[in-house]
Amino acid sequence: MLFRNPSIPYKRLGSPKIIIYSGGDLLEKDLQQNEPIILLKDMVIGYSKEEPLVQIPNLKIYPGEIVAIVGPSGVGKSTLMKTIAGLVKPISGYAQVCGKIIPESPLRGKLGYIPQDLGLVKHASVIHNVMLGANAGHNKSIIPFIPIILPSLKAKEEATKSIISMGLKEKMYEPIKRLSGGQQRRVATARTLAQAPELIMADEFLSELDEETIAMVIGEVIEYIKISNAALLVVEHDIARARIMADRLLVIDDGRINPFITEITAMEVEV
Amino acid sequence: MKNDDVVEVSLFDWRYFYPVLFIFIFLFTIIIFNGMINDWGRLSNGIGVFRTFLSEDVLPPDWTVLEPLTYPVCTVEPRILDFTCSRAWIGMIETLKIAFVATVFGTILSLPISLLAARNLNTTEVSYIARFVLASFRSFPSLIWGIFFVILVGIGPTAGVLAMTVYTVGYLGKLQYEAIEGMSKSPLEASEVMGLTKLETAFQVVLPESANDLISQIIFMFEYNFRHGTVIGLVGAGGIGLYIDTAIKYLEYDRVIAYLIIIFIVVLIMDFISIKIRSLFTEEVGHSRPKWREVFFPAWMIKR
Missing domain, CATH: 3.40.50.300 (P-loop containing nucleotide triphosphate hydrolases)
Incomplete structure (x- = not known):
C-alpha cells in the first residue's frame, strides 16, 4: 500500500x-x-x-x-x-x-504533457530529452534558431535539477533506449518538471x-x-x-x- | 431455443482462387510478350552469337587497363603501386569522388525538402509542394540528367556531380520523408503541447529520433550513386564510364570486359562495407556496438 x-x-x-x-x-x-x-x-x-x-x-x-x-x-x-x-x-x-x-x-x-507512451526521443540522451522541456519553459526566444544555438543557463540548471530530483543523476548522458521502463517514465516526468508548466x-x-x-x-x-x-x-x-x-x-x-x-x-x- | 451463437461454417475461401489468378497473370504476360516478338528464331540464334562474341572479341580481358599511362609519366614510388596511374584506377577514383560529392550535396539539399515533405510535420499543402519538387527531380534517371548537364557545362566530372546531385535529392528526399513519417507520433505530440517551435521540433526531436534511418539511407545512397557513377560516364559525365565509352567506340571489347570485371569487384567490396556500416545504425544491435575494425577485417583476422 x-x-x-x-x-x-x-x-x-x-x-x-x-x-x-x-x-x-x-x-x-x-x-x-x-x-x-x-x-x-x-x-x-x-x-x-x-x-x-x-x-x-x-x-x-x-x-x-x-x-x-x-x-x-x-x-x-x-x-x-x-x-x-x-x-x-x-x-x-x-x-x-x-x-x-x-x-x-x-x-x-x-502546458506539460506526458503521453501514455511518454513521447521521449529514444535515441537521444536523458539530458537532451529533459532539455526539450526546459527550453520550452525557460528559453523563450522569439527568433526560432536562437534556442538551438544558444541554450540558456537557466534551462540547463532546471533540467539538471529535475533529473537529480528524479534520481537519474548517473544516467544523465545515457540514451533513453538503454533505460528500463520505469526509468523512462521518470525521464518524462523530469522533462515536464523542468518545463515548470502551469x-x-x-x-x-x-x-x-x-x-x-x-x-x-x-x-x-x-x-x-x-x-x-x-x-x-x-x-x-x-x-x-x-x-x-x-x-x-x-x-x-x-x-x-x-x-x-x-x-x-x-x-x-x-x- | 436461441440460435444466436451458432455461426455457419463454410469451406468456401477466396484464397483458393489465388493460384488461378497467378496462372492467369502469367498467361496474360506471355500473350503480351508474344505480341512484341516478330521472330522467335532470334532467341535461339542469340546463343551462337554470344559464343562467337565471347571467344573472338571479349576473352581474354585486356588487363593493360591496369598498367600506367605513358603520359603523364608515373612518378609513384615504390613501383608496385604504379597501377595507381592506370586508366582503370583513375576512372574508379573519379567515380568514387563524384559519388561522394554528389551524395553530400544531395543530402544537404534533400534534408530540408524532406522535412517539409513529411506530412506529420507540415500541412498537406506544404508537403504536396515539397513532394512535387522531389518527384520532379526523381522522374528522370541520373543518365538523363547527365545528358542535360553535359549539354550545359560540357563533358567531365562536373556534369556528373550535378546530375547525380539532382537525382540524389529526389531519391534520398523520398526515402527520408518516409523515414520521418514512420517515426513514432508521441514525441511530436509532446513537443507540440510543450509549445516548441517547428524548427526546434525538426532539429531536436525529428532528426535525433530518425537519425539511424537517415544515416543508413545516406550510406545506401552513396553506394547507389557509386554504381550509377559507372554508367553515367557513358554520356560523358566523367568517371570510369568515360573510359568504357571510349573503348566501346573503338570496338575494344576485351578492354571493356576488363573494366566491367574491375567495376564488379569494387561494387562488391563497396556493398559489403556499406552493409556492415549500415548494420551499426540499424536498431537494437545490443549494448555493444561492433568495432570499426570489425567492419574492415573479417572476424578470424581480429581474433588472433
Missing part, C-alpha cells in the same frame, strides 16, 4: 461521496477566486460525430488542484486529455485552457514503477504543484492510487458501472 508523504501539506476537500459533476461549486472559496486553468462547457469529445465518447457539461480546474480522471478502459480518458492538450479536435463545446480558447494553443511552455497532464505516468519510486515521483510532482500553484490532471487506472493523490476524481462512466446513468457523461467524486 502506498502512502502520501505527510510532510507535504495539501487540503482534503470534504468526506468521500459520489455526485454527478456540477462544476467547481463545491470547492472552497479561495480556489474559486482564481481564474480556472481549465474551463470546459458543454463539451462533446470523440473522434467522430456519430460516436461521441464523453460529454462534459461543466468542468473547472483551478491552480493548485490535483484531479484524477478514472474510468473503465476504452471510455475516452486519454481522448479527453488529448482534447484538452489541443491534439484532438472536440466535436462541439467551449474549452479554455491556460487562458486560451481551443483551437488556439496556449503559450509556449504553459498545467501538467499525465497519462498513466505511474505505471511500471515500484512502490518506493512511486512515492518519490508523486512526492516531487505534488511538491511542485503546491509550491508553484500549478494544476495536475492525471489519468489513472488504479483508483486507490488516484484517491491518495488527487483532490478530486473525475469519473467517466459509460453506464456499465453505474446503472443509474444512461447517458455517457462525466461525474465528479470527491475524496
